[in-house]
Amino acid sequence: MKNSKNQTGSALIEVLLASVIGIAISLAAMYVLKGAIVATEDNRAAEESKNTAEDALSSLSAVAPDLSVGGSFTAISDNVLTLAPCTALTCDYVLFPDVDSSLKTSLAKGYPFGSPIPTGSNIAYLRRWRVEDTDADYNLRQIRVAMVKNETDTKPVFIMETVVLMKR
Numbered sequence: 001m002k003n004s005k006n007q008t009g010s011a012l013i014e015v016l017l018a019s020v021i022g023i024a025i026s027l028a029a030m031y032v033l034k035g036a037i038v039a040t041e042d043n044r045a046a047e048e049s050k051n052t053a054e055d056a057l058s059s060l061s062a063v064a065p066d067l068s069v070g071g072s073f074t075a076i077s078d079n080v081l082t083l084a085p086c087t088a089l090t091c092d093y094v095l096f097p098d099v100d101s102s103l104k105t106s107l108a109k110g111y112p113f114g115s116p117i118p119t120g121s122n123i124a125y126l127r128r129w130r131v132e133d134t135d136a137d138y139n140l141r142q143i144r145v146a147m148v149k150n151e152t153d154t155k156p157v158f159i160m161e162t163v164v165l166m167k168r
Helices: 002-062
Strands: 073-077 080-083 091-097 108-112 121-135 140-148 158-165
Touching: 002 108, 002 121, 002 140, 002 158, 073 121, 073 140
Parallel strands: none
Antiparallel strands: 073 080, 091 108, 091 121, 121 140, 140 158
16 A cells, blocks of 8 residues: 555656656747747848838939938948938838738838828838949949938948949
């Protein structure tokens, strides 16, 4: 009889130990899955920022001769921006709708800087740009676009640049 009680106690300990090991394995699997989801979201955000930077670069290149030299940052060093004030001529917003919003668009690109954000929207990115004359003899102008999270952010999510040959 005494032997039977010890066996029951050992079985209980084995079940508890197996439960603890099962919980530990489940937690490890959830941690790995969370990392995969975060990596996927980061990749999606990087792709979106690249696409919106390309859109801004294309739009700005089309009007390059009309753009003033200067911009909303003065330099890029080690992927850090030296900021200058944003204006409607040097920055714009990329908006996305609230989760519970009735808006049907995914991103609204090129929303004017300084304008009130529409109800049901949030700022996804702030696009900053800088225009420089790089070679007056050849009439070349460099345009750089930096995607940041907010007005005070100095670490861009994405930077893109192009050189435009302007008509004489």
